[in-house]
Amino acid sequence: MTPVTETAAALKLTERINRIEPSATMAVVAEADKLRQAGVDVVDLSVGEPHFSTPQHIKDAAIAAINNNFTRYTAVGGTAELKDAITHRHAQDFGSAYKREEATASTGGKHVLFNAIQVLVDHGDEVILPVPYWVSFKDIVRYAGGNCVLLDSHEDQGFRVTAKMIERLVTPRTKMIILNSPSNPTGAVMSPEDLTEVARFAAERGIWVMSDETYVYLNYSGREFSLGSLQEHRERIIVVGSLSKTYAMTGWRMGFALAPSAVIGAMQKLQSQSTSNPTSIVQKAAVAALKGPQSCVSEMRTEYIHLRDHMLAGLRAIPGVKVTTPGGAFYVYPNISAFLGHGVNSPAEFSRKLLHEAHVATVPGEGFGTDEHIRISYATSQNELDRGLERLRGFLASV
Ligand SMILES: Cc1ncc(COP(=O)(O)O)c(C=O)c1O
Numbered sequence: 117m118t119p120v121t122e123t124a125a126a127l128k129l130t131e132r133i134n135r136i137e138p139s140a141t142m143a144v145v146a147e148a149d150k151l152r153q154a155g156v157d158v159v160d161l162s163v164g165e166p167h168f169s170t171p172q173h174i175k176d177a178a179i180a181a182i183n184n185n186f187t188r189y190t191a192v193g194g195t196a197e198l199k200d201a202i203t204h205r206h207a208q209d210f211g212s213a214y215k216r217e218e219a220t221a222s223t224g225g226k227h228v229l230f231n232a233i234q235v236l237v238d239h240g241d242e243v244i245l246p247v248p249y250w251v252s253f254k255d256i257v258r259y260a261g262g263n264c265v266l267l268d269s270h271e272d273q274g275f276r277v278t279a280k281m282i283e284r285l286v287t288p289r290t291k292m293i294i295l296n297s298p299s300n301p302t303g304a305v306m307s308p309e310d311l312t313e314v315a316r317f318a319a320e321r322g323i324w325v326m327s328d329e330t331y332v333y334l335n336y337s338g339r340e341f342s343l344g345s346l347q348e349h350r351e352r353i354i355v356v357g358s359l360s361k362t363y364a365m366t367g368w369r370m371g372f373a374l375a376p377s378a379v380i381g382a383m384q385k386l387q388s389q390s391t392s393n394p395t396s397i398v399q400k401a402a403v404a405a406l407k408g409p410q411s412c413v414s415e416m417r418t419e420y421i422h423l424r425d426h427m428l429a430g431l432r433a434i435p436g437v438k439v440t441t442p443g444g445a446f447y448v449y450p451n452i453s454a455f456l457g458h459g460v461n462s463p464a465e466f467s468r469k470l471l472h473e474a475h476v477a478t479v480p481g482e483g484f485g486t487d488e489h490i491r492i493s494y495a496t497s498q499n500e501l502d503r504g505l506e507r508l509r510g511f512l513a514s515v
Pocket of ligand 1: 371
């Protein structure tokens with residue numbers, strides 16, 4: 117057996133696996149878990165998943181699938197029934213007109229992103245990535261051999277990203293722009309106008325826009341918008357969707373892409389040599405989610421808005437904490453720079469101290485590319501938010 121002390125070099129792991137880091141969010145979860153196992157009462161504001169249970173009609177569809185022996189391999193990118201449910205839902209909600217061959221399903225949105233980047237980003241290609249970014253984008257691009265070109269956005273402008281800002285970073289090697297609206301970690305929402313302008317600009321230059329719309333239904337601006345509705349620019353757009361947050365289905369692992377059929381075909385080819393189809397049972401559950409009543413989605417959205425407002429009011433009552441109002445997702449991204457420099461020199465140190473001394477788990481901003489913020493998730497009960505805020509107040513008074 118290989119001794120566990122052997123170094124990565126001695127193991128001769130590939131150069132490409134050594135290019136990437138484990139997810140920063142996962143690291144926090146592991147540390148908080150360790151404390152919990154030691155009997156510590158941790159208030160967990162680090163998790164990126166809904167606190168709701170999966171709606172009953174979706175669970176019933178999965179149980180029926182098992183009982184009906186829908187338990188065999190399916191087509192790699194999902195059944196025709198699932199692909200049609202995906203395209204119909206999108207057409208109904210966003211006025212798009214994707215065909216069955218322009219849709220594919222994978223084991224979670226993350227898997228979709230991985231496949232799309234693997235088939236489009238080559239060695240030396242540049243990918244424009246707005247900062248703050250969701251942790252995995254950078255590592256998935258690096259794994260494919262691409263280089264991320266980081267685009268700074270500014271807190272005092274609500275982390276706005278525009279085509280003009282992107283244009284300055286374009287080179288002959290630019291292959292792709294990654295957008296994520298509503299954003300993880302800031303909750304910032306791009307306006308339909310700004311999104312349209314980026315799509316138009318990218319289409320003109322032959323640059324791909326990968327639009328991660330994992331939180332598209334958790335948009336509180338009243339202007340829900342998918343880049344996939346811009347049919348005139350669709351030849352260069354990849355929409356990445358996920359059922360994880362929309363229907364409280366994180367553990368089920370179901371994501372999809374809407375893109376030109378040649379890209380979908382390449383993604384399915386890659387998937388055919390790795391995981392094959394997403395779980396057959398989950399596909400039936402996904403059909404029930406997409407075709408069933410959507411009231412569960414709006415009910416959860418209403419609750420998130422309430423929790424966001426509660427969290428913002430609580431944070432803004434703490435002297436020194438600066439926070440922009442997020443227009444979507446379920447995160448706030450407060451600036452904690454007023455508390456740095458007195459023995460606590462970085463968000464990572466801040467988060468660690470907050471976890472170990474006040475037992476509140478958050479995610480430090482470094483993993484998202486910034487050095488003055490922490491990410492707080494408000495996808496939990498109001499009671500947990502209150503306990504977390506109380507502890508945070510006490511902790512900050514002592515820093
Ligand atoms: C921005 C963003 N994209 C994609 C994902 C992946 O979600 P899943 O793989 O559960 O569909 C997440 C999950 O946290 C996310 O925050």
